[in-house]
């Protein structure tokens with residue numbers, strides 16, 4: 001599934017926070033969305049997910065205007081892992097992941113054997129099988145983040161939108177999450193858009209990068225071509241040095 005964005009802009013009140021966004025996201029690619037705080041990363045993801053209303057005919061998912069898709073149809077095409085989530089009620093991990101099957105249900109239909117298998121696989125992929133009966137309110141921030149990713153995996157969409165999925169994770173779980181996300185893009189041909197902060201992890205894992213600055217696309221394309229010393233200096237205002245070690249580009253601040 002591809003995403004095509006044509007001349008997108010967004011205003012909060014009368015303040016324009018995104019302007020002239022034009023981009024094609026291809027399937028099977030893992031995109032890092034990067035840029036300083038306030039550059040518009042979350043707003044862009046929310047517009048793609050239709051959580052904020054884009055102006056008509058600016059965001060197309062495989063040839064269909066995203067604003068015209070019915071909610072359940074859209075939920076079968078893309079899943080979002082938001083930055084902040086509150087779960088007030090006492091659901092178990094497995095119940096939250098099962099909610100990922102909602103777009104495939106008519107009314108309150110029971111889970112089928114296939115649904116159960118998909119839920120089991122999502123729990124397995126995110127290493128949550130042992131925690132599946134726990135109340136989500138007792139989980140750490142990192143565990144909860146994995147539950148929300150598992151729910152998105154259970155949704156079986158071809159597009160996955162991740163807003164800073166690493167923020168609550170220690171480095172071990174960050175690497176696990178990135179390896180899993182990368183695998184989903186390569187083995188299941190998913191289009192992944194992931195808001196990233198760590199530029200070295202972006203360099204290592206993302207196929208392509210969209211670098212936002214002040215609500216505009218400053219640069220986009222292959223990760224190594226976008227993450228240059230010059231672009232980092234212009235957009236983040238820091239002097240970084242990029243060195244190559246064993247074929248990998250490492251950014252030194």
Ligand code: ADP
Nearest residue numbers: 012013017035036037038039040041042043044
């Ligand atoms: P990023 O994710 O890159 O940090 P955001 O998309 O969250 O950036 O925000 C872009 C700009 O829009 C920022 O200046 C932010 O303060 C502003 N903004 C974000 N959400 C709202 C909102 N609900 N109302 C008004 N301004 C907002």
